[in-house]
Amino acid sequence: MARLLLLLWSLGPMLWQLVSSLRTSDALSGLASGGWTLEHYRQLLQGDPPFLTYLLNSAVVGVCSTALTLALAVPCAYALTRIGRRQARSLTLLVAAAAAFPAVLLFLALLELARDWHLANQLLALSLPYAGLCLPLAILLLQAAFADIPIELEEAALIEGMGLWQRLRWVLLPLLAPAMASSALLVFLFSWNEYPIALTWLSRTELLTLAPAMARIAGSSVYTIPYGAFAAATVLGSAPLIALMLLFQRQIISGLTQGAIKG
Amino acid sequence: MRWRLWLLMAPALALLLAVFAVPLLHYLWLSTQAQSVLTGLLPEPIGAQQWLRLWNDSRFWQDTWQTLRFSAASVSLEMLLGLAIALLLDQPLRGRGVLRTISLLPWALPTTVMALGWRWIFNDPYGPINRLVAGLGLPAIPFLSNPAITWMAAVGADTWKTTPFVALLLLAGLQAIPADLYEAAALEGATPWQSLRRITLPLLTPYLLIALLFRLAQALGVFDLIQVLTGGGPAGSTESLALYAYLNAMRFLDFGYSATLLLGSFAILLVLCGAAALLWRGNSRLQGALR
Amino acid sequence: MSSSTPAGFMGLELCALSRQVGSHTLVDQLSLQVAPGEILALLGPSGCGKSSTLRLIAGLDRASSGEIRLGGRVITALAPAERQVAMVFQSYALFPHLSVERNLSLGMELRGLAKAEIQHQLEQVLALMQLEGLRQRKPAELSGGQRQRVALARALIRRPALFLLDEPMSNLDAQLRDNLRAELRTLLRSTGVPVVYVTHDQHEAMGLADRIAVLREGRLQQLGTAETLYRDPTNRFVARFLGSPSINLIERGEEQLGLRPELLELAEAGSPVPQGWEALEGELSHREWLGDRVISHVHCPGQASLKVLSREAPADGALQLRWRQAHALRFEARSGKRLPGSGAAHPS
Numbered sequence: 001m002a003r004l005l006l007l008l009w010s011l012g013p014m015l016w017q018l019v020s021s022l023r024t025s026d027a028l029s030g031l032a033s034g035g036w037t038l039e040h041y042r043q044l045l046q047g048d049p050p051f052l053t054y055l056l057n058s059a060v061v062g063v064c065s066t067a068l069t070l071a072l073a074v075p076c077a078y079a080l081t082r083i084g085r086r087q088a089r090s091l092t093l094l095v096a097a098a099a100a101f102p103a104v105l106l107f108l109a110l111l112e113l114a115r116d117w118h119l120a121n122q123l124l125a126l127s128l129p130y131a132g133l134c135l136p137l138a139i140l141l142l143q144a145a146f147a148d149i150p151i152e153l154e155e156a157a158l159i160e161g162m163g164l165w166q167r168l169r170w171v172l173l174p175l176l177a178p179a180m181a182s183s184a185l186l187v188f189l190f191s192w193n194e195y196p197i198a199l200t201w202l203s204r205t206e207l208l209t210l211a212p213a214m215a216r217i218a219g220s221s222v223y224t225i226p227y228g229a230f231a232a233a234t235v236l237g238s239a240p241l242i243a244l245m246l247l248f249q250r251q252i253i254s255g256l257t258q259g260a261i262k263g
Numbered sequence: 264m265r266w267r268l269w270l271l272m273a274p275a276l277a278l279l280l281a282v283f284a285v286p287l288l289h290y291l292w293l294s295t296q297a298q299s300v301l302t303g304l305l306p307e308p309i310g311a312q313q314w315l316r317l318w319n320d321s322r323f324w325q326d327t328w329q330t331l332r333f334s335a336a337s338v339s340l341e342m343l344l345g346l347a348i349a350l351l352l353d354q355p356l357r358g359r360g361v362l363r364t365i366s367l368l369p370w371a372l373p374t375t376v377m378a379l380g381w382r383w384i385f386n387d388p389y390g391p392i393n394r395l396v397a398g399l400g401l402p403a404i405p406f407l408s409n410p411a412i413t414w415m416a417a418v419g420a421d422t423w424k425t426t427p428f429v430a431l432l433l434l435a436g437l438q439a440i441p442a443d444l445y446e447a448a449a450l451e452g453a454t455p456w457q458s459l460r461r462i463t464l465p466l467l468t469p470y471l472l473i474a475l476l477f478r479l480a481q482a483l484g485v486f487d488l489i490q491v492l493t494g495g496g497p498a499g500s501t502e503s504l505a506l507y508a509y510l511n512a513m514r515f516l517d518f519g520y521s522a523t524l525l526l527g528s529f530a531i532l533l534v535l536c537g538a539a540a541l542l543w544r545g546n547s548r549l550q551g552a553l554r
Numbered sequence: 555m556s557s558s559t560p561a562g563f564m565g566l567e568l569c570a571l572s573r574q575v576g577s578h579t580l581v582d583q584l585s586l587q588v589a590p591g592e593i594l595a596l597l598g599p600s601g602c603g604k605s606s607t608l609r610l611i612a613g614l615d616r617a618s619s620g621e622i623r624l625g626g627r628v629i630t631a632l633a634p635a636e637r638q639v640a641m642v643f644q645s646y647a648l649f650p651h652l653s654v655e656r657n658l659s660l661g662m663e664l665r666g667l668a669k670a671e672i673q674h675q676l677e678q679v680l681a682l683m684q685l686e687g688l689r690q691r692k693p694a695e696l697s698g699g700q701r702q703r704v705a706l707a708r709a710l711i712r713r714p715a716l717f718l719l720d721e722p723m724s725n726l727d728a729q730l731r732d733n734l735r736a737e738l739r740t741l742l743r744s745t746g747v748p749v750v751y752v753t754h755d756q757h758e759a760m761g762l763a764d765r766i767a768v769l770r771e772g773r774l775q776q777l778g779t780a781e782t783l784y785r786d787p788t789n790r791f792v793a794r795f796l797g798s799p800s801i802n803l804i805e806r807g808e809e810q811l812g813l814r815p816e817l818l819e820l821a822e823a824g825s826p827v828p829q830g831w832e833a834l835e836g837e838l839s840h841r842e843w844l845g846d847r848v849i850s851h852v853h854c855p856g857q858a859s860l861k862v863l864s865r866e867a868p869a870d871g872a873l874q875l876r877w878r879q880a881h882a883l884r885f886e887a888r889s890g891k892r893l894p895g896s897g898a899a900h901p902s
């Protein structure tokens with residue numbers, strides 16, 4: 001019974017969107033009963049720009065932010081586990097505080113930075129603030145994973161004559177793969193969902209990522225009775241993430257809990 | 264050796280400083296400037312005037328109240344529901360893994376996407392809830408047009424989205440409690456309620472605290488949801504501090520005051536999260552002393 | 555062994571080696587030598603500095619002062635890789651994501667050895683360690699003994715100038731440990747290089763090593779063969795650390811007499827004490843049956859329980875415990891220092 005309630009609570013709103021997106025506008029406003037259609041999806045996909053552009057933009061920013069975050073977080077997390085307990089503890093505390101910090105409070109200063117450095121309306125430049133905002137979580141996660149690797153493994157490699165890069169490449173990173181996958185997924189999710197910074201950095205329609213595009217659709221009056229289109233947009237915007245969740249649920253869940261707990 | 268480690272951290276630390284520390288310092292400076300349409304968008308030093316303006320701004324205080332109300336309601340709801348869901352998912356039931364994944368789905372959706380979805384669900388009169396209400400022959404609920412109700416609708420939508428996160432965290436905490444503690448308690452004849460009260464909750468405390476602090480910080484900065492779901496309306500009754508600061512910067516082009524508002528929000532956040540942490544620590548120490 | 559350094563000594567030498575971390579002294583002015591082909595055991599309780607010493611020799615930690623020489627060359631400041639040492643870790647530290655074969659060959663590959671050469675050496679060591687059948691296995695799929703063989707193989711394949719082992723047996727069960735001791739000794743001997751073997755297990759040290767260095771709180775207590783250490787310990791710590799059951803300490807005011815359990819004899823209560831002997835009257839508290847021998851625990855007034863190792867079990871009740879005066883080791887009660895002129899005449 002409780003399980004059924006939980007299912008209904010989690011899935012109900014999403015199913016309602018799916019159903020709505022397939023109904024005709026007349027059916028939605030109660031003017032007619034019945035009536036199923038793909039019209040809303042056609043409208044979205046043939047819009048100007050087509051809805052897929054937003055998805056693509058989000059994906060590009062997501063992949064780029066993820067790569068940048070990992071490239072910065074892995075060496076940092078490694079150094080944090082090797083630098084000695086006292087320095088590591090205070091740094092980790094700061095990083096944990098940053099991980100909980102609501103990013104929206106930073107939008108204004110980041111916008112000014114974007115203006116000063118001519119980064120506004122540059123899709124890939126969004127990766128910079130995104131990587132910065134995701135670094136705390138990624139560092140915490142990877143630091144915990146590094147700490148779980150017995151130090152003797154690295155020492156054995158050291159005695160074998162491996163340099164720092166070789167030790168990372170051949171010994172540490174292969175063992176870190178699960179934690180890297182978790183962090184990568186969480187960073188990707190964050191970038192995909194981030195709103196205030198994308199909203200202020202991007203103004204050209206064809207560059208919008210999904211989140212500000214959704215808000216723009218919500219605010220527009222292009223559609224006469226727009227709820228069918230809204231629902232279709234919701235479905236299209238959620239589908240890639242739901243697929244991602246279902247495919248990688250184990251990594252996401254472990255990353256989420258590890259990151260929060262070790263922090 | 265030591266310097267090499269610092270070198271490895273340097274790029275990450277530099278970006279962290281640029282994204283977190285530089286903005287906060289910049290706000291400190293900006294909050295002593297007038298930078299708006301009136302000054303031709305150029306900064307002019309005006310001392311503490313922005314802070315005085317903040318102090319006398321009834322809209323700031325109203326938004327503070329609304330933000331606190333929203334945060335208190337949604338965070339406590341999320342903690343309670345999250346705990347309930349975590350306890351449910353901790354039971355050795357069939358299909359637990361699938362259920363866990365499904366229940367996490369709302370958390371993964373972009374806030375703007377799901378806010379738009381909820382706008383449709385709350386629609387008057389075509390949303391599913393109001394159709395149900397109409398089917399029962401009752402008057403439609405003006406979810407998004409009545410100031411007394413709209414903020415609760417926002418709390419509902421936020422709870423739907425973020426409870427899974429809390430539940431997942433608490434579930435991890437529950438699973439870290441060794442089963443033999445419960446077995447020992449059962450041998451002593453403890454009732455389920457007693458073992459929840461005496462074993463589960465005390466051992467779950469660190470997880471509850473982390474979830475509380477994290478959620479509280481995020482709720483106090485609520486922006487995406489409000490902006491898309493209600494736009495702050497009706498009549499500003501759901502406007503949050505972050506939204507007010509956003510409007511000042513992007514609509515009224517009053518950057519100095521926007522920075523002051525952002526710093527003000529940050530201060531409130533700091534005080535509340537600090538108080539929560541201290542309160543919790545004091546409380547657990549008290550309990551430790553009593554036990 | 556002479557204590558002065560022969561010119562051009564080709565083994566391993568530690569000269570006044572120290573390591574401090576903060577106000578903590580882990581290794582204190584340690585000096586010793588290990589000849590090529592010799593196995594030296596570093597023995598002591600946990601925290602005595604034996605592993606710290608090994609890490610200094612390997613180059614994993616930096617020495618605060620003192621010198622390490624290998625083959626006449628000072629290696630104190632060299633990186634681990636440049637010392638040409640091989641080390642077997644307590645946990646074996648096998649790379650869990652690599653097969654046995656790759657665990658052995660990775661170092662050579664990264665050092666840029668030719669493929670054919672790598673293959674040749676690999677086959678050789680796999681054959682030597684009887685690992686041919688396991689080459690594709692991951693460490694997680696191996697038993698404890700097999701893992702140890704892989705770890706040894708990885709060390710051997712380096713052709714090291716110095717062999718270091720950190721408690722390599724402690725993860726194996728007791729039975730296997732006993733069986734492997736002789737095998738390991740032969741293998742280590744065959745390398746012809748100095749071997750330093752860290753252990754907290756006296757049986758292992760006595761069974762494997764040519765000489766044993768007993769450490770306590772970072773300081774060398776005594777260095778010598780197992781027999782010397784057992785018969786002629788320099789202080790109470792060494793006397794108590796070696797031997798099982800452990801040595802009896804009989805209180806004598808300012809002094810303590812150290813008597814090995816096998817050197818105590820039991821007699822009927824109140825028997826006359828012969829010339830050159832000493833005795834205590836006591837009561838049997840309980841017996842421990844070992845099969846071929848028995849340990850009798852005797853309670854004497856004013857003494858801790860004393861252990862006597864004998865072939866036959868005594869009857870219950872009052873009895874006399876006696877020993878040849880010449881067999882007793884005399885220690886200063888407070889410092890534990892060995893007093894001169896005791897324990898000279900020791901039976902063999």
